[in-house]
Amino acid sequence: MTGPDPGEGSAASADDGSAAFPEKSLTADAASVSGDPRVEARGLSKRYDTPNGTVRALEDVSFEVADGEFVCVIGPSGSGKTTLFRLIAGLEEPSEGAVYLGGDRVTDPGPDMGVVFQEYHLFPWRTVAGNVRFGLEHTDASDAERRDRVQRMIDLVGLTGFEDSYPTELSGGMKQRVAIARALAVDPDLLLLDEPFGAVDAQTKEMLQRELLDIWSETGKTALFITHDVAEAVTLADRVLVLGSDPGHLQDVIRIDLDRPRDRGDPEFGEYISLLRHRIGADGDR
Amino acid sequence: MGTDTTSTAAETEATGDRVTPKGAAETPESTDRMAVLERLTSRRARYGTGGIAAFVIGWFLVSLTQPSYVLPTPAAVATTFIEEASSGGLLVAIGQSVLHWIPGTIVGTALGVACGVVAGWNPTIDEVTSPVVRLLRPVPPLALIGFAIAWFGINHAGAAFIIAIGAFWINFYAAYGGVEGVSEDLVDVGRSLGVDGDRELLQHVVIPAASPEILTGIRTGIGRCWMLVVAAEIFGVPGIGRRILRASNNLQVDVVIAYILVLSLLFLIVDTAFRATQRRLLVWRGETR
Numbered sequence: 184m185t186g187p188d189p190g191e192g193s194a195a196s197a198d199d200g201s202a203a204f205p206e207k208s209l210t211a212d213a214a215s216v217s218g219d220p221r222v223e224a225r226g227l228s229k230r231y232d233t234p235n236g237t238v239r240a241l242e243d244v245s246f247e248v249a250d251g252e253f254v255c256v257i258g259p260s261g262s263g264k265t266t267l268f269r270l271i272a273g274l275e276e277p278s279e280g281a282v283y284l285g286g287d288r289v290t291d292p293g294p295d296m297g298v299v300f301q302e303y304h305l306f307p308w309r310t311v312a313g314n315v316r317f318g319l320e321h322t323d324a325s326d327a328e329r330r331d332r333v334q335r336m337i338d339l340v341g342l343t344g345f346e347d348s349y350p351t352e353l354s355g356g357m358k359q360r361v362a363i364a365r366a367l368a369v370d371p372d373l374l375l376l377d378e379p380f381g382a383v384d385a386q387t388k389e390m391l392q393r394e395l396l397d398i399w400s401e402t403g404k405t406a407l408f409i410t411h412d413v414a415e416a417v418t419l420a421d422r423v424l425v426l427g428s429d430p431g432h433l434q435d436v437i438r439i440d441l442d443r444p445r446d447r448g449d450p451e452f453g454e455y456i457s458l459l460r461h462r463i464g465a466d467g468d469r
Numbered sequence: 470m471g472t473d474t475t476s477t478a479a480e481t482e483a484t485g486d487r488v489t490p491k492g493a494a495e496t497p498e499s500t501d502r503m504a505v506l507e508r509l510t511s512r513r514a515r516y517g518t519g520g521i522a523a524f525v526i527g528w529f530l531v532s533l534t535q536p537s538y539v540l541p542t543p544a545a546v547a548t549t550f551i552e553e554a555s556s557g558g559l560l561v562a563i564g565q566s567v568l569h570w571i572p573g574t575i576v577g578t579a580l581g582v583a584c585g586v587v588a589g590w591n592p593t594i595d596e597v598t599s600p601v602v603r604l605l606r607p608v609p610p611l612a613l614i615g616f617a618i619a620w621f622g623i624n625h626a627g628a629a630f631i632i633a634i635g636a637f638w639i640n641f642y643a644a645y646g647g648v649e650g651v652s653e654d655l656v657d658v659g660r661s662l663g664v665d666g667d668r669e670l671l672q673h674v675v676i677p678a679a680s681p682e683i684l685t686g687i688r689t690g691i692g693r694c695w696m697l698v699v700a701a702e703i704f705g706v707p708g709i710g711r712r713i714l715r716a717s718n719n720l721q722v723d724v725v726i727a728y729i730l731v732l733s734l735l736f737l738i739v740d741t742a743f744r745a746t747q748r749r750l751l752v753w754r755g756e757t758r
Contacts, residue, residue, distance in 0.1 A: 274657050292661040304654045308677045308753045317673075318662035351755035369662060 213422070213436035219286065220247035221405040222271065222373055226280035229266050239430035240266040243280070246424055246433060248373075253399055253406045255420035257413065259463055263431020264409045268377045271407065272298050285372055294318055297366030297404075299376040303358040305350040311337065311361050312346040318369035336364040339398060356387040363395070367402065374399075374406045380415065392418050396443060413463070417455045418445055425462045435462045541723040549723040550730065558712075559731065565625075566698050566708035573629035573701070574694045577636025578687055584637075585644025585686075590667065590675060602641075610634040611700050623705045631701035636690040643686020647679030681754065684747045691743060695736045 229241040241263040248254045258264050269275040271282050273292040282289040284296065292298070305314050315336050319329045337346055340360040350358055359379055366374060380388040392415060399406055410416055416423045420439050427434035439455055446452060525543050532542040541549075553559040588595045588602070610631045621627035651674070659674035676683070702710030709728050716724035 272657075272661060274660070291665075292657065294661070294663040296661060298658065298661040300654055300658070302654065304652065304658045306655070306658075306674070306677070308680065310753075317659075320673075321663035321665075321669075349753040349755060351753065365662070 213438065214246040214424075214433065216247045216249035216252070218249065220283075221250040221252070221285060222248040222407065223283040224267075224271065224280070225283065227267070227270055227277050227282065228279040229263070229270060229275070230278045241270070241277075242430040242432045244426075244431070244433045245280075246436065248405055248407060251403050251405055253396075253408065253419055253421045254424060255408045255410055255416035255422075256424045256426060257410055257416045257459065257463065258426030258431070258434075259428055260411070261431070262426035262428040264411070264426060265377060266431060267426070268375065268409050271373075272296055272375050294322070294369040295372045297369065297371035297374045299359070299362045299366050299374070299379045301378040301381045303350070303355075303362045303382075305358055305361055305365070307350050310347050310349055311342055311353070314350070314361050315364045315368050317365060322369065332368055336368045339367070339401070340364040341394065354387075355383045356391055359383065359391060360394070363398065367398070367404070372405065374404045376406065377409045378411065379408070381411070388415070393444070395419070400443075413456050413459045414447065416459060417441075417452055418447070423459060425459065437462065538720045538722055541726065546723050546726045546730070550727040553724070553727055559728075562707070562709045562712045562728070563731065563735065565706075566702070566710065569625040569628035569701065569706065569708070570632060570694060570698050572625070573632025573697075574636050574691060576629065577633030577694070578640050578690055580633070581637040581640025581690070582644045582683055582686070585641040585646075586648050586671065586676065586679070586683075588641075589645040589648030589679075590671060606638060610697060611703070614704050617701075618704060625706060627704070628698075628701040628706040628708070632694045632697045635693050635697045639690040639693055640683075640686045643689070644679065644683050647682025647686075648675055650682070651675050651678040681751055684750060688740065688743050688747060691739055692736060695732055695739075698732070 224244055224246050227241055227244040228239075231238045231240060244263075244267065246254075256264055256267060266275070270277050271289065273282070273289040273296070276290075289296075306317060309317065312333050315333045316329055319332060324332070334346075337343060340363055342357060342360055342364070345353070345357065350361070353361065359382075362379070363374075363376075380391050383391065395406075396419060398404075406419075408416075408419055410419075417439055423437045423439060424433060425435035425437065426432065437455075437459065441449070441451060441455070528540075529543050532540045537545060550559075588598055613631060613634055617627040617630045621630055655678055656670060656674055659670055664670055664673050698708060699710035699713060702708045703714065705711070709732055713725050713728045716722075716728070
């Protein structure tokens with residue numbers, strides 16, 4: 184368990200990024216996992232037809248996520264992060280390739296995936312409890328089971344006492360907690376989050392990150408977390424998938440070998456941050 | 470859809486229906502909203518009463534300078550009002566108008582909302598119906614009186630038809646715009662939580678999300694339908710409108726004004742009741758209007 188090479192002068196060596204961090208470069212191993220993966224993306228490509236021609240949003244992305252693993256996807260804008268999110272969630276069809284969840288091909292969105300968006304997208308006409316209950320209403324759970332589950336999820340995200348509040352009465356951080364509880368309520372196989380803390384202030388963000396990690400370790404869920412925040416990726420992830428742009432492609436996979444909870448003041452934490460910055464930057468300078 | 474939206478907006482204005490939030494200048498601080506609200510309400514009530522008093526006094530002063538067949542005094546109108554009320558003529562007229570106002574409003578509203586939701590939700594249906602909609606939209610309900618008589622006859626059904634046409638378009642566009650404005654992401658969330666198929670998505674996500682617009686449309690439509698009551702009775706169906714038209718022909722301006730006041734009062738009662746319902750249904754929006 185060693186940290187990454189310190190790698191001095193990363194900006195200067197941008198022409199040859201892989202030489203500065205030899206053992207962390209992209210390999211087929213880093214993108215796959217041992218045993219049966221919970222999530223598998225196989226040769227994912229997505230092209231959009233526009234009046235100005237075809238836009239290649241994502242090109243041949245393949246990776247695996249192990250059961251119970253926390254994987255972050257990071258990349259500059261235009262690297263197809265959100266496209267990847269939508270493909271995995273089944274909200275859009277890939278042009279080529281496929282996504283497998285627990286071995287089954289994903290064709291439609293469904294309750295086997297808990298989806299959390301940056302803008303919360305709570306149902307404003309429903310209370311906190313009503314939002315969390317939403318997915319359960321489309322299962323054959325009994326009323327008592329639903330009530331019990333809703334309460335447990337609300338307790339889990341720390342919103343006890345706000346059951347009857349409407350979303351308009353909540354702060355951004357609280358809304359995102361509701362969204363997480365709503366996604367978890369249906370007991371999905373995968374928690375899929377698209378820059379969920381991008382719209383909250385820095386302090387709330389750190390608190391939510393800690394809480395998410397608590398929830399993750401408590402529930403043992405597999406998590407795929409899209410972000411553009413390098414520090415966030417190093418704080419949360421077991422592995423980080425680095426996407427490059429034009430077209431979006433999987434550029435690098437970096438394992439974060441740090442014990443949790445992770446300390447931002449830790450020198451190794453800082454090294455991972457510069458490593459990630461370097462990897463993202465290396466693509467931009469290409 | 471730019472032109473259509475504009476015409477709906479113009480219509481909203483024409484009904485004199487206040488759809489903009491009130492008291493915007495005095496946004497209540499979150500601390501004690503109820504108290505602020507009460508103060509605002511009593512202030513509104515005071516100012517409103519003052520406005521009515523000024524209106525009646527102005528009317529009285531002007532009426533002193535005019536013969537009664539041009540503008541009767543408020544007192545003369547009040548006397549006529551009481552006479553009409555005690556003779557039972559007033560109640561009969563109200564009852565007759567209500568007989569076509571209610572079915573016309575309900576049918577037009579229900580169909581308008583349903584068609585608007587479907588057209589706003591399904592792009593194919595929207596594309597197919599859009600040219601026809603744009604063709605029929607500008608036809609004033611009154612231009613359809615011939616059809617009302619031919620299809621239904623000079624009766625309540627015919628008048629209800631005219632009223633229903635008016636309610637239909639207001640509700641069609643309100644529901645259409647509301648549904649079109651529902652965020653795709655909200656629909657995506659619904660799908661990811663196990664809501665499947667058009668009917669379920671409409672029921673659990675789209676219609677609730679569009680309910681503020683739909684309810685505003687219904688409310689505007691109700692007001693517009695009262696206006697159409699007069700117009701719809703033009704071809705001989707009995708009711709308040711018929712009474713006003715006949716009184717006009719006889720230069721009984723006091724009767725005209727008395728019945729106009731009746732229309733206003735009926736509108737006020739129905740609108741207030743609906744506004745209360747609307748407020749209760751939209752309590753989640755956390756605003757008062």
